[in-house]
Amino acid sequence: MLILKTITEIKNFTRKAQAQNKSTGLVPTMGYLHPGHLALVKKAVEQCDLVVVSIYVNPLQFGPREDLAAYPRDLERDSQLLQATGVDVLFIPSDKEVYPSGHNTTVTVGAALTGKLCGSQRPGHFTGVATVVTKLFNIVRPERAYFGQKDAQQVLVIQRVVQDLNMDTEIIVVPTVRESDGLARSSRNIYLNPAERQAAVILSKSLQLAQKVWQQGQRDAATICSLVIAKINTEPLAKPEYVQVYAYPDLQAVEQLNGTALLALAVRFGKTRLIDNLILEG
Ligand code: PAF
Numbered sequence: 278m279l280i281l282k283t284i285t286e287i288k289n290f291t292r293k294a295q296a297q298n299k300s301t302g303l304v305p306t307m308g309y310l311h312p313g314h315l316a317l318v319k320k321a322v323e324q325c326d327l328v329v330v331s332i333y334v335n336p337l338q339f340g341p342r343e344d345l346a347a348y349p350r351d352l353e354r355d356s357q358l359l360q361a362t363g364v365d366v367l368f369i370p371s372d373k374e375v376y377p378s379g380h381n382t383t384v385t386v387g388a389a390l391t392g393k394l395c396g397s398q399r400p401g402h403f404t405g406v407a408t409v410v411t412k413l414f415n416i417v418r419p420e421r422a423y424f425g426q427k428d429a430q431q432v433l434v435i436q437r438v439v440q441d442l443n444m445d446t447e448i449i450v451v452p453t454v455r456e457s458d459g460l461a462r463s464s465r466n467i468y469l470n471p472a473e474r475q476a477a478v479i480l481s482k483s484l485q486l487a488q489k490v491w492q493q494g495q496r497d498a499a500t501i502c503s504l505v506i507a508k509i510n511t512e513p514l515a516k517p518e519y520v521q522v523y524a525y526p527d528l529q530a531v532e533q534l535n536g537t538a539l540l541a542l543a544v545r546f547g548k549t550r551l552i553d554n555l556i557l558e559g
Pocket of ligand 1: 305306307333335338406409410428431
């Protein structure tokens with residue numbers, strides 16, 4: 278596995294491979310890799326001739342009071358994890374490489390997708406994500422790029438960018454990978470102390486409850502949200518930030534769910550904020 282740090286190097290490398298008609302897959306990450314990332318990598322290796330994984334903790338997607346400085350990093354461990362996977366290139370640019378002095382362009386997706394759920398709790402977050410992903414797509418020019426369904430709103434935002442800006446990259450969405458007790462894999466799980474880790478299972482339990490009432494025919498968005506919030510509140514360490522249901526994939530507000538819907542939630546355990554979601558198939 279080649280490790281490249283500059284945009285010139287990775288551009289030269291991928292352009293040469295693309296000139297030989299090799300399909301390129303990109304797995305953008307912020308590192309501290311876990312089995313969720315490795316599922317994206319596995320899919321990319323299956324589907325593409327050349328696989329690039331990027332590790333870049335993107336400052337633009339962190340708010341002023343968020344965990345940028347504390348965000349977990351372990352490049353040595355990450356590159357070891359990737360060694361055996363069949364990844365061709367690990368791209369680890371510096372902040373100066375990605376945002377050189379004078380950088381002054383961002384990509385913003387409209388409020389219909391970004392003014393709710395995590396977008397309303399984390400102003401500027403999706404502009405940061407859309408900007409860095411657009412830059413990575415322009416640098417690597419991947420035929421396919423891989424994202425996890427755990428970040429459901431991020432997936433919708435990136436799909437919107439690709440469609441609206443006429444990009445040629447196909448977005449491949451990989452199902453959420455969970456621990457054996459149901460907790461969705463996330464780099465932020467590391468912040469949980471043992472009691473919070475145990476308590477965090479309430480996220481997937483509450484989604485299972487929503488799935489059950491949905492299957493029993495419940496279609497009232499407010500009722501489903503209230504049941505989920507009540508379930509989360511049975512866990513004293515869990516502090517729900519939002520629990521919301523929207524029509525999927527346009528995220529329009531709906532009272533009665535007639536088609537497919539997204540149930541998304543964010544819950545705090547101490548200082549740690551976890552998200553999870555469920556697609557209720559219409
Ligand atoms: O999902 C993430 O880890 C990040 O938001 C991404 C897509 C790598 C952009 O920085």
